[in-house]
Amino acid sequence: MAIHNFYAGPSIIDASILETASNAIRSREDLLSVIEISHRSVRFGEIMEEARSLVRELAQLDDDFEVLFLQGGGRQQFFQVPFNLLNFNQVAYYINTGSWAKQAMHEASFFGKAEAIASSESTNFNFIPKSAPVPENAAYLHITTNNTIYGTQFHDIPSVDAPLVADMSSDIFCRPLDYNRFGLVYAATQKNAGTAGATIVMVRKSILKKAPGSIPTMVDYQTHIKKQSLYNTPPTFAVYMSLLTLRWLKASGGLSHFVQHNEAKSNAIYAEIDRNSMFVGHALKEDRSIMNAVFTFTPEVNQVRENDFVAFCEARNIIGLKGHSSVGGFRASMYNALPLESVNALVDTMQDFEKQFG
């Protein structure tokens, strides 16, 4: 029986990638398992270089960009970004689209001034606010392109003169995008780009103005640029998993394929949310995410509880649907690796649930 994995992350991985990874651990190809090899070996150097080069190719980055594989996920970037880009006499601006954006903004306050230039907090972050003009002397403008908790996503990337910094942890490589409009993009890899344990950073070298050696070596992007992501021991297996995922993204047709795939899935689930008398979407339609559909019961539903629907789904191997506590209800995460069949199975189940309890 098929498993339909709607978890928000760590999340579904294509079966072909699991198979390749499993074999690479077991078989001591070239004498060693992939998790035994030195990060200074030729074999790992090739893994790192191919992974960095595939990120560059998929994002179609210009020459001012460097691609890094770091550790610590989005939370490490929350403070690493301002450590590198913000001075105490400057202001960094954030568009406050929810919990992740707020937490990122809080960390900037250790290094300078951090201000929300726009926010959707008053309506529990159910839309993407349009950015007010960003002052000329801004250190940067930070956005969270996709908001897993609320199911919102930037469909129009703001135009600003200041460096634009984006947390793309939950929607990297879900669609073609002009990555060259950004100053810095970061993404934990456990949703669309591998497994937990690595962080992809794409950084425009020209925005790095602090003198080399003026901040701790490990958090200085210039350290990792100079050493091509081999300054310290990288999370070798997590980078290998990203390589397998990036190869699979490319071989499957690249970002133009995945945006079609992801829109087919999100169109199907949103059509059912809008049709079904028991459910209502959280986000405004124009800002709905193609990665995470967040929905609740309508106020009229009172004969069943949220856990009943979760259990109804789990009985059909449809898992990971429980919503985040900030919104309640349900969340269907539909990252690149989720097949359309899983969304169809969920839609069928929502219809059956309505027939039985609606």
Next chain:
Amino acid sequence: MAIHNFYAGPSIIDASILETASNAIRSREDLLSVIEISHRSVRFGEIMEEARSLVRELAQLDDDFEVLFLQGGGRQQFFQVPFNLLNFNQVAYYINTGSWAKQAMHEASFFGKAEAIASSESTNFNFIPKSAPVPENAAYLHITTNNTIYGTQFHDIPSVDAPLVADMSSDIFCRPLDYNRFGLVYAATQKNAGTAGATIVMVRKSILKKAPGSIPTMVDYQTHIKKQSLYNTPPTFAVYMSLLTLRWLKASGGLSHFVQHNEAKSNAIYAEIDRNSMFVGHALKEDRSIMNAVFTFTPEVNQVRENDFVAFCEARNIIGLKGHSSVGGFRASMYNALPLESVNALVDTMQDFEKQFG
């Protein structure tokens, strides 16, 4: 033909662990592969808890300690330690036993004053200096218990009133030790405690004096203590690999078994280094490491080059012997997972090399 893996790290992993990890990735036990499960799932919660609890048990930690699984390896700890423990009006003391200790000390200088209280630099770090008395107001004393590059190891742990901080990245769990004498111990997991991508931290809560919220959230040990290492998405597979390794350490007989195993290996290699007319050890005998034997050709050897010996070994599947550029020559890393047979194979090869070229 057996493979003899003497790499300094990432390094050899027991074949039984590779097999278990490979199966856990491939088989969707409980519906999901171990690399697909949410860090908020019961299954991962159990992995994290068992791993933390095994660290506590193997180290026999008292109740004031917390065990954390973090990311970023030793380099992240180089700045995270002073960020948490050092104020600008204080001095942190370091025993300078080589490259790693020096780099750790450099990062402390971003947060306060950092001073070497003892050093073996003038003789290329071939011994462990005895610590001078540490001033009463010291923020902490930092030591690197094992020095991979030079093949030295602390066999006597200094007694100090200040919190004792230790980088044990290359010798954690190689021997029984009174871990309760430390204030903080950190170790990247890719040598003796798993694979690359996780960092074990054992921290005594009573040494954390900075107010909660006074430093960036992700680098504050108190954050991770409060959230029991689930503040952010942990490197789930790397933690799982540590769990498998810690289980294997315990099942194999614990630290008292491994110190015997490691001394049997290091006694064999050092006996051959001392006997063989072509080789000489780098470290003073009393400070020799049981993890990394570092040796060079004697000055009399001139008919062969270092690469000739490396190639002679590689022809017998003895790999990873090339020494670090700071010392040259050869380094045999003999972490817990290396069998005695591999050292015996190396000893035989050194003897054959001497017969042919000595």
